[in-house]
Amino acid sequence: MTTMPDRAGTVAEAEAEAEAEADANVPGTATVGVLLAHAAALVREQKLDAADELLVRILQATPGDPDALHYQGLLRHAQGRGDESIALIGRSLSLKPAQSGAWNNLGNLLVEIGRIDDAMRAYENSVSFASGGDEGADALSNIASLERKKGHWHAAERVSRRAIELRPDFSEAWYNLSIALMEQGRIHESVIANSRAVLLQPRNLSARSQVIRALELLGEREQAIGMYREWLAEAPGHPVVSHLLAACEGHAPARASDGYVETVFDSYAGSFDASLEKLHYRAPELVARAVQEMHGSPAANLAVVDAGCGTGLCAPLLRPWAAHLAGCDLSVGMLQRAEQRGGYDVLHKAELTHYLDTQPARFDLVASADTLCYFGDLHEVLAAAARALRPEGGVVFTVEAMAGGQDDFTLEGSGRYRHAAAHVQACLAAAGFGAIRIEPIVPRREAGQDVQGWLASARLCAH
Structure with missing residues (x-):
């Protein structure tokens, strides 16, 4: 700031x-x-x-x-x-x-x-x-923040400690240190550092959610739930706290609320691309590969919407197929970055299902990379996608994969949903899609582990 x-x-x-x-x-x-x-x-x-x-x-x-x-x-x-x-x-x-x-x-x-x-x-x-004094502490903490967003955990730890030496009561530096320790698997140390950050700045959303997440990873679920409830009592109706409490309690609303998405991604927009670099993020290129398999060589002849466009990472990959490329996102911060990147003919701020419902038979292709993981039940959004497509139009998207179980989807502590392949298949079929293809992918890595996902593609059935 x-x-x-x-x-x-x-x-x-x-x-x-x-x-x-x-x-x-x-x-x-x-x-x-x-x-x-x-x-x-x-x-x-x-x-x-x-x-x-x-x-x-x-x-x-x-x-x-x-x-x-x-x-x-x-x-x-x-x-x-x-x-x-x-x-x-x-x-x-x-x-x-x-x-x-x-x-x-x-x-x-x-x-x-x-x-x-x-x-x-x-x-x-x-x-x-x-x-002299603590004058360099702010810049050191900012360096640590960039280092951790690039996945340079040891460097982030080292620089955070330098900032804390200059300013021992610096909440943001303690938070950066806690993230660096967490990603190195030093969870107990991370909890201590994060607790210090929260004590110094109780309204630090990131630090407070991180310390609770660490408690979940340590198996202290009841303590984590108690801390979320205490936090929600202080900030009634807070969209992020409400969503994460639901995840911790094992409840799963149909989708993340508009307030959750806007709050999280507006705050994340400036460092989003740098953060994804450390995650070996591949969702956009996987979506583009599926588009090529569906439509063949690019001919710049399709009306395409990038559904949940974020900062616009898919734009240069989808543009070769598009005579017209639209982007839609709920986060103003993300849309500003997408506009700066360029490649779109038009950008819209809107909730995705509502937006698709206002575009009847408008597109030949609905593409979505790493967006439907903020939806639980996919029936409504995929039905809206079908209504936005022209005859025999196609949809391509990624979601995170759920490992076994009887549920259609589950809400994780990260705030994202995981989906069963059977649920993806059923929702596509119910929306009128055929030629359904669902394949396992690794869209990114987190905490040194591959994140398992599904890459889905389908076309509207001819009537």
Whole structure:
């Protein structure tokens, strides 16, 4: 998260300081530093127009002031003008490289747009220019976060410990350490680190869910359920907590709620692609292979929808078959990344079943990589897919495989569903599909283990 330098607590405090300097006959009524403190306070209090006006005045009086450019860059980010934000902070750093906080803020902005390698270099510069105390702790924790998302667990552990040495009460660093330990199989140590993160920041969603997940893995299911219930009492109706409690209790709603999907994936969007690299993620290429088996060589003659498009990883793989390629997702953050990646003719924010129901006989192909694992019962969504297809249109998708048992599907502690092949087959047939093919796949790895899945393809039966 980008942060304004803490130069003043509130607008009132900054104004009081400016007035004091004016009374002391300081040249120019108030120093640039005091005015910047005033601007920072305005941004923190969400008075963005006033902050913008003040920063413009400062830069008119002192063109090229590095601190003012840094502040203006952060303001542009708060205004949703990301490209300008990065350019302004970059200009500030070119004029005054020794700004640890500005390098860290630049790294955060670069992560948001998926420039992970550039972000890593920015964080490293932040550490290099740290002037002492705990100034480098934020950047170290951010480096650890990127390392763990790349699957570099030993590096993530090492850097997290450095951040904790600088700032022992740093919740985020304790959380990063807990993940690194968990992925190395050091579950007891992970629980201790994660408990520390939760104690320091009880509302840290990621840390709190991770410590409960660790208890599940240790077989402490009743304790995990108790912690979820306690958490839900503090945050009634929270979509993520409600969903994970259902999984822990062995209940399985028909699908993950809209609130769950939006909350999880909006927060995940900036680092999604980097996270998948460490998982050896293959779902998009497996879907593309099935499309080729169904339609042969690409001829750019199909109307295709990428159902649950995420950040757009399937776009370059589906595009050769598509005269028109649409993407649909529930997460605004994911759609923003998909738009940046390009390849789609149109993108829609919508719940998948509802979207397909609004597109009768619109497509020749519905493709979906790693999305239907957030649905339990597949009857409704596959029936909607059938209605969205033209005669003899096809569907291709992946789900995670359920190992044995009598159930059609089960909700895992990860928040994702696993499906029996028989359920996939039955839902496709009920929706009017024939030529059904379901094959075992390994769409990715997690915690050093292959994740088992199904790759399904089918065509609408001719009438």
